[in-house]
Amino acid sequence: MADPDTTEIMVNGYKTIYVERFGILEKTDKKFVNDRQFRVIIERIVAPLGRRIDEASPMVDGRLADGSRINAVIEPIALDGAMLTIRRFGKRLQARDLIQLGSVTQPVLTFLRAAVQARLNMVISGGTGSGKTTFLNVLSNYLPEAERIVTIEDAAELKLMQPHVVRMESRPPNLEGRGEIRIRELVRNALRMRPNRIIVGEARGAEALDMLQAMNTGHDGSLTTIHANSARDALSRIETMVLMTGLDLPIRAIREQVASAINVVIQVARLRDGSRKVVSISEVVGMEGEIVTMQEIVRYQQHGIDLDGKVIGEYQFTGVQPNCLKRFEEVGVAYDVRELSSLRPAESLW
Structure with a gap:
């Protein structure tokens, strides 16, 4: 999130994280410790937004304080583990x-x-x-x-x-x-x-x-x-x-x-x-x-x-x-x- 060149962050399960820089997707070497840690992070992100994510409501959209858009999907909808997508908005282009x-x-x-x-x-x-x-x-x-x-x-x-x-x-x-x-x-x-x-x-x-x-x-x-x-x-x-x-x-x-x-x-x-x-x-x-x-x-x-x-x-x-x-x-x-x-x-x- 601190990299200004990163416009999209895509987490496909706790082990796989992709980012988009300059319009190109790149796989990173970052990962979460386990699925439980990843789920806790997702819950911490969506809780301040007044949303919930659980089996009864396994998808959530929201907007972070900096204007970034988030989408999270968990089991049973996400077949291979929880997924998180963050679209970041950098400086306003002229x-x-x-x-x-x-x-x-x-x-x-x-x-x-x-x-x-x-x-x-x-x-x-x-x-x-x-x-x-x-x-x-x-x-x-x-x-x-x-x-x-x-x-x-x-x-x-x-x-x-x-x-x-x-x-x-x-x-x-x-x-x-x-x-x-x-x-x-x-x-x-x-x-x-x-x-x-x-x-x-x-x-x-x-x-x-x-x-x-x-x-x-x-x-x-x-x-x-x-x-x-x-x-x-x-x-x-x-x-x-x-x-x-x-x-x-x-x-x-x-x-x-x-x-x-x-x-x-x-x-x-x-x-x-x-x-x-x-x-x-x-x-x-x-x-x-x-x-x-x-x-x-x-x-x-x-x-x-x-x-x-x-x-x-x-x-x-x-x-x-x-x-x-x-x-x-x-x-x-x-x-x-x-x-x-x-x-x-x-x-x-x-």
């Missing part, structure tokens, strides 16, 4: 840090800054550990200081720097199985708090419907993240999450809500060399028949791997004129599309 790391380029960030300032509704999509929350934190730097921003999270990870930020966190059931407060309830409550913008740390369930309705009823400029492998998959996941409400909504009605609510989907990914990058920016442009239509604006094109195992690639502009340029002009956001044109033109797919 836009310049992502540029230095090669996670994004300045022309791409300039476009996204204009999109945030023009109050476009944006979804950051990616797999586990791909850097969704980190990138959401960076985009939050472009939010105006004069706005009232409400953040809603399952485990508080966002670190907004604006002065008028209201933070809410969901709550699991207590030891008696009562008192649970879900993300969906917090989204509904946020609408009564006079927000200028709503930021949901991660949409993963029925709250997606309330988020779409908020985006479609004047709360534009909202941001959220979602687990998905592509921009198209992100929209499909949102559609699936809306169906989780149990309401008998027609698929076309859901897709119309998605098409009118979401403006931009940013896809992030962790590549083979462990690096995290923005790999695609797509714009939702409307409906054609029963299908939500999108157009890709920027993509990261991989060309191979160098001798050091690093991914070789470059950002490319697809040449598509973003529809949101009209929105930029309407709200007075200065943006020159020649910024994107400075990127290499994308290769034809045909």
Whole structure:
């Protein structure tokens, strides 16, 4: 935990401990004395969080005082012994840090800054550990200081720097199985708090419907993240999450809500060399028949791997004129599309 370069700690039974550094998993030579000692450590970690872990409740999630996220699983669910996963959050990365790391380029960030300032509704999509929350934190730097921003999270990870930020966190059931407060309830409550913008740390369930309705009823400029492998998959996941409400909504009605609510989907990914990058920016442009239509604006094109195992690639502009340029002009956001044109033109797919 003292190593600032360690971003994830994974304990698979008392004898096996892995850590992630710079996006690469490494097995360490550390271990606990025995399973009993390991179980005592887990109990000491979760007890101050007001949680319990035993045979009746063998899984637990929580947030440590330093903001790190923990997940613990014990027998009988864990077949080979108790398991503990700790995701650590180091210093808050800034836009310049992502540029230095090669996670994004300045022309791409300039476009996204204009999109945030023009109050476009944006979804950051990616797999586990791909850097969704980190990138959401960076985009939050472009939010105006004069706005009232409400953040809603399952485990508080966002670190907004604006002065008028209201933070809410969901709550699991207590030891008696009562008192649970879900993300969906917090989204509904946020609408009564006079927000200028709503930021949901991660949409993963029925709250997606309330988020779409908020985006479609004047709360534009909202941001959220979602687990998905592509921009198209992100929209499909949102559609699936809306169906989780149990309401008998027609698929076309859901897709119309998605098409009118979401403006931009940013896809992030962790590549083979462990690096995290923005790999695609797509714009939702409307409906054609029963299908939500999108157009890709920027993509990261991989060309191979160098001798050091690093991914070789470059950002490319697809040449598509973003529809949101009209929105930029309407709200007075200065943006020159020649910024994107400075990127290499994308290769034809045909």
